[in-house]
Amino acid sequence: MSAVLRSTYGHGCAVNFDWSWCPPARADQAIELRIALGTLGRFEDAAPGACVPWRQRPARDPSQPPIVRVERGTADGHFRVRYQDGAEFAIDATASEIFGVSRGALTLDDLVVYLQGPILGFVLRLRGVTCLHASAAVVDGRAFGVIGPGGMGKSTSAAIFAGLLWSEGVRALYGDPEALPRIVSTWDKRYLDLGEHGYRFGGDATPLGALYVLGERRAGGAAPEITALGGAEAFAHLLANTYANDLLDGGLHARELDVLGRIVSHVPIRLVRAPDDRGKARSVCEAMIADFRDIQIA
Numbered sequence: 339m340s341a342v343l344r345s346t347y348g349h350g351c352a353v354n355f356d357w358s359w360c361p362p363a364r365a366d367q368a369i370e371l372r373i374a375l376g377t378l379g380r381f382e383d384a385a386p387g388a389c390v391p392w393r394q395r396p397a398r399d400p401s402q403p404p405i406v407r408v409e410r411g412t413a414d415g416h417f418r419v420r421y422q423d424g425a426e427f428a429i430d431a432t433a434s435e436i437f438g439v440s441r442g443a444l445t446l447d448d449l450v451v452y453l454q455g456p457i458l459g460f461v462l463r464l465r466g467v468t469c470l471h472a473s474a475a476v477v478d479g480r481a482f483g484v485i486g487p488g489g490m491g492k493s494t495s496a497a498i499f500a501g502l503l504w505s506e507g508v509r510a511l512y513g514d515p516e517a518l519p520r521i522v523s524t525w526d527k528r529y530l531d532l533g534e535h536g537y538r539f540g541g542d543a544t545p546l547g548a549l550y551v552l553g554e555r556r557a558g559g560a561a562p563e564i565t566a567l568g569g570a571e572a573f574a575h576l577l578a579n580t581y582a583n584d585l586l587d588g589g590l591h592a593r594e595l596d597v598l599g600r601i602v603s604h605v606p607i608r609l610v611r612a613p614d615d616r617g618k619a620r621s622v623c624e625a626m627i628a629d630f631r632d633i634q635i636a
Contacts, residue, residue, distance in 0.1 A: 343369065346454070347462060348543070355446060359519075360454075361541070371461070372435045375449050379437045381416060381428035389418050393585045397422070406456070408585055419460070425452050433464035451527075459581045463590060468597040469581035472549075475627075476540040482630050484610075485579045486552035548606045548633050550626050551575045555614040562618075562625040563611040572607040573598060606633050 341352040343363040350367040351360075354374045363369065389409035396404050402422075409418040415431035424442030429435070436457060438449045462469050472483040520526065551572075556563060567575065576598045577583075583594060601607075608629060612622045 341372075343367075345541070347458060347467075349462075355450070357450070364541075370434060373438075373453065374436070375438045375446060375453070377437055378426070378428045378439055379435070381411075381418070381437060384411070384418075388412060392417065395584060408460075417460075417464070419457065421452065425449060427452070427457050429457075429461060429464070433461045436461060456582065460585055463582050463586055466590070466593060468594050470549075470576070471579045471581060474540075476544050477547075477627055477630055478634060479544070480547035480630075480634060481540070481544040482548040482550060482626070483546070484550045484552065484626070485576070487579060546601075546605055548608065548630050549576070549601070550608045550610045550629075551579070553609045553611050556611045558613050558615040558618075560613050562613065562622045564625060564629050565609050567607045567609050569602070572602045575607070575609075576601060 341354060342357065344351045344353055344357050344360040345363045345367060346360050349371050350363040350369040351371040351373055352369050353372075354376070389411050392408040392410040394404040394407045405422050407420045409420070410416070411418070411431070417427075417429040417431075419427040419429065424440055424444055425438065425448065426441055427436060427438040429437075436453070438453060438457070440449060459469055470483060470485050471487060472485040474481055474483045550564070551567065577595075580594060580598070583591070586594065608626075610622070610626065612618070
């Protein structure tokens, strides 16, 4: 198929597959990434020994192979990312081209799951972008982020401004786990199209006004609790929630620490303890928005 132009994570992309949930690129948007699935392109026939080990992410069981291994081309500096289940990606040295194939029974949808999560996350880090595990919203012309590790409820508790939901969250908010479509057929992650149903997607760069860290949940009957974080404690939370930092080299780690240090120095950071009740997600969102507006007034 001919190249389709899409926009993801602020980058214009030319892709060779149907990425229907990803919004079209704007007419004036530069195409910074070229993505092809089903092929490794010019990296397909790399000679044995053409790559050397770079980084790896070990399995929890040390007797099992690594979850992911990253190698680096000795001649051209490209990256080779191999997953335990047979997904394989090649990324050129400038992090502007991505190719992906399945070496086993994985489908195109499976490759898309890897692409739109860890692969694009890794590519953004290679391009010098510090990424956080976060949802974000724009209120009164300023943005705030909601950060936390997987399973802490970022998408569900931020459902009124986030676009992706798990089935449990969909059921709690919409009464039916099938109310929202899956991102891909093989994964249970859901998405809310912010271009429809009266929503609006914030596609422009916006000043960051605050970050909210999702902490341990409170008893189900309790009200949301929001407290200020600062200094080393705030920095530790941000560092723990950066994306793909175990795959970076020393130079990129140094850049990450500099960026996080500047965020802690200049951006208000709050710890949010939400009630352990998914049905109260809206009240958590309302509390964060109210706190955010108070910060902007202060």
